[in-house]
Amino acid sequence: MMKILVCISNVPDTTTKITFTDNNTQFNTTGVQFILNPYDEIALSRAIELTEGSGGSVTVINVGEVNTEPTIRKALAIGATDAVRVNAKPHDAWFVAYQIAQYVKANPFDLILTGRESIDYNGSKVAGMLGELLDLPSVSIIKKLDLEGTQATVEREIEGGKEILTIPLPFVAGTAEGVAEPKIPNMRGIMSARTKPLTAVEPAEVKTSSEIISYETPAPRGQVKLISADGAAKLIELLHTEAKII
Amino acid sequence: MPVLIYTENTSGKFKKSIFEVVSYARAIADKNSTTLTAISIGNVSNDELAALGKYGANKVLNVAGDKLKNFVNQAYASIIAEAAKKEGADIVVLSNTFSGRGLAPRLGVKLEAGVADGAVALPKQDGGKFTVKKTAFSGKAFAVVELTSANKVIALIPNSYKVVETGGTAQVEDFSVETKESDFRAMLKEIVRSTDKVLLPDAEIVVSGGRGLKGPENWGMIEELAGLLGAATACSKPVSDAGWRPHSEHVGQTGIAISPNLYIAIGISGAIQHLAGVSSSKVIVVINKDAEAPFFKVADYGIVGDAFEVVPKLIAAVKEYKA
Numbered sequence: 001m002m003k004i005l006v007c008i009s010n011v012p013d014t015t016t017k018i019t020f021t022d023n024n025t026q027f028n029t030t031g032v033q034f035i036l037n038p039y040d041e042i043a044l045s046r047a048i049e050l051t052e053g054s055g056g057s058v059t060v061i062n063v064g065e066v067n068t069e070p071t072i073r074k075a076l077a078i079g080a081t082d083a084v085r086v087n088a089k090p091h092d093a094w095f096v097a098y099q100i101a102q103y104v105k106a107n108p109f110d111l112i113l114t115g116r117e118s119i120d121y122n123g124s125k126v127a128g129m130l131g132e133l134l135d136l137p138s139v140s141i142i143k144k145l146d147l148e149g150t151q152a153t154v155e156r157e158i159e160g161g162k163e164i165l166t167i168p169l170p171f172v173a174g175t176a177e178g179v180a181e182p183k184i185p186n187m188r189g190i191m192s193a194r195t196k197p198l199t200a201v202e203p204a205e206v207k208t209s210s211e212i213i214s215y216e217t218p219a220p221r222g223q224v225k226l227i228s229a230d231g232a233a234k235l236i237e238l239l240h241t242e243a244k245i246i
Numbered sequence: 247m248p249v250l251i252y253t254e255n256t257s258g259k260f261k262k263s264i265f266e267v268v269s270y271a272r273a274i275a276d277k278n279s280t281t282l283t284a285i286s287i288g289n290v291s292n293d294e295l296a297a298l299g300k301y302g303a304n305k306v307l308n309v310a311g312d313k314l315k316n317f318v319n320q321a322y323a324s325i326i327a328e329a330a331k332k333e334g335a336d337i338v339v340l341s342n343t344f345s346g347r348g349l350a351p352r353l354g355v356k357l358e359a360g361v362a363d364g365a366v367a368l369p370k371q372d373g374g375k376f377t378v379k380k381t382a383f384s385g386k387a388f389a390v391v392e393l394t395s396a397n398k399v400i401a402l403i404p405n406s407y408k409v410v411e412t413g414g415t416a417q418v419e420d421f422s423v424e425t426k427e428s429d430f431r432a433m434l435k436e437i438v439r440s441t442d443k444v445l446l447p448d449a450e451i452v453v454s455g456g457r458g459l460k461g462p463e464n465w466g467m468i469e470e471l472a473g474l475l476g477a478a479t480a481c482s483k484p485v486s487d488a489g490w491r492p493h494s495e496h497v498g499q500t501g502i503a504i505s506p507n508l509y510i511a512i513g514i515s516g517a518i519q520h521l522a523g524v525s526s527s528k529v530i531v532v533i534n535k536d537a538e539a540p541f542f543k544v545a546d547y548g549i550v551g552d553a554f555e556v557v558p559k560l561i562a563a564v565k566e567y568k569a
């Protein structure tokens with residue numbers, strides 16, 4: 001029976017205005033709503049589709065402190081079977097991947113899915129690192145995932161097109177739009193999420209290799225220069241003489 | 247210790263984003279008074295390889311052979327890591343392309359290196375600290391990340407570093423590595439390439455349309471304008487969700503992040519998730535009939551007007567300008 005692991009991260013809602021505190025060294029979480037990373041939602045939705053009706057299971061794993069539990073419960077409400085939380089601050093992608101790899105070494109899975117990237121730090125790194133740590137193939141960004149027995153067919157995005165690959169289970173893949181429509185939790189899901197198993201485990205010790213020192217926000221643009229609706233020629237001239245880009 | 251770069255080829259040729267990587271890595275090598283070695287995997291002609299010298303590569307390791315002709319993530323990562331070890335390279339740079347994003351984390355693990363993905367500027371090496379500025383929060387901000395490990399991997403975002411020609415030719419050497427069968431478990435069946443238009447991630451100019459264009463039948467003028475400007479076309483998320491345009495054109499927080507020299511947004515409101523993927527464009531032009539559209543707040547130039555009137559005029563103006 002198919003066992004799938006979905007790695008989920010807890011990220012600021014997509015409408016969040018990003019600001020920083022402490023001399024631009026800390027992300028300002030005041031008033032910020034945290035959500036299940038949208039790409040992870042896609043991974044989870046596909047995992048549920050792939051196991052539905054076949055008696056398989058979908059475990060979600062998160063590396064995070066106790067405040068991520070509402071997001072984990074959301075994943076359970078969407079339809080995950082059970083959940084694991086590695087009780088630690090997700091220091092960087094390496095730290096996260098290392099913790100998940102430790103868990104997988106003790107509890108093997110047939111398929112490991114991540115989102116294509118987390119929308120906060122956008123590393124696209126966890127999937128590849130997991131692949132390397134577990135000596136499994138990894139595909140960083142997939143748009144389609146189909147299974148036939150123990151053989152998967154995936155579509156990977158490339159510049160200006162796609163590659164179609166076949167990969168035997170087990171492997172790691174980072175999913176993007178197209179893989180599945182995000183599932184919305186229903187009432188039964190929300191009710192049952194409260195009682196589904198959510199286990200917290202302590203992290204393994206590991207040396208980290210990167211550290212965020214500070215943040216910067218993009219330089220604000222000057223005032224917009226408005227051109228009248230019939231000023232197309234004027235716009236082209238400005239792009240040529242002033243902006244010097246055409 | 248030399249700097250090593252992986253120079254990804256597209257059907258045997260190098261794109262501009264690869265010359266950017268060479269130039270970028272040359273600057274790092276100069277700063278550290280060292281040499282620059284490139285590794286190329288796949289079937290690339292010797293002339294094409296030697297030309298990497300023009301941008302500052304001293305040596306090119308050429309890994310050829312049919313088995314490696316097409317990208318295989320695991321095998322390529324093994325080869326690049328082997329090359330880094332043989333050369334004694336402690337800094338590895340590659341382009342933050344789709345394939346580069348697959349390689350960087352695997353290389354990070356193999357080389358026990360901190361990984362700076364999405365780099366947008368040269369590293370700073372002050373007081374023993376090695377820091378790199380990278381994109382974060384889907385383009386809404388940047389993070390300065392310190393790589394604390396001895397080895398470092400950097401993935402450079404296309405169009406964020408200028409190509410610099412230094413002149414010179416690189417010395418090309420054949421390089422071969424014993425690969426493991428298990429590195430080839432993922433098997434390529436087919437490559438499907440879109441038509442020969444300008445590709446979105448490579449484009450210096452992008453013409454983008456939103457829901458304000460009403461329907462797919464109205465994209466003719468967008469494509470015409472893009473064609474005249476040598477631009478790629480893009481769209482907002484609802485447009486691709488509705489199937490008016492392919493998903494590969496969707497830019498923004500949950501689509502592709504781009505940083506062209508010029509982004510022309512037509513009938514797009516400028517929602518925060520859309521802006522996330524395009525705000526690092528150097529110049530932004532917005533065409534929208536609503537003067538209150540949020541996009542005008544982050545635009546350099548704006549035309550308040552109906553796209554169906556403004557765009558044809560723009561097309562005429564570009565034709566005139568080119569004539």
Ligand SMILES: Cc1cc2nc3c(=O)[nH]c(=O)nc-3n(C[C@H](O)[C@H](O)[C@H](O)COP(=O)(O)OP(=O)(O)OC[C@H]3O[C@@H](n4cnc5c(N)ncnc54)[C@H](O)[C@@H]3O)c2cc1C
Pocket residue numbers: 014038455456457458459481482483484485496497498499500501512513514515516517518519520523533534535536539551552553554
């Ligand atoms: C989790 C999440 C992720 C998202 N990710 C993305 C993303 O990656 N990319 C993205 O684009 N969106 C994303 N969105 C959606 C985003 O919030 C907006 O809904 C979307 O960008 C709006 O697209 P639009 O501007 O094309 O359409 P609308 O908001 O409907 O705007 C249409 C605009 O066209 C103008 N207009 C109408 N008629 C004309 C005309 N004749 N001439 C000129 N102008 C006209 C209107 O004034 C309006 O400003 C995301 C949303 C969520 C919740």
Ligand SMILES: Nc1ncnc2c1ncn2[C@@H]1O[C@H](COP(=O)(O)O)[C@@H](O)[C@H]1O
Pocket residue numbers: 006007008009010037039040061062063064090093096113114115116117118119121122123124125126127
């Ligand atoms: N703290 C975390 N816990 C579990 N999974 C994570 C965590 N952070 C990231 N991931 C997974 O890794 C993917 C890529 O994240 P990143 O490499 O940070 O862009 C995400 O979409 C998640 O699936």
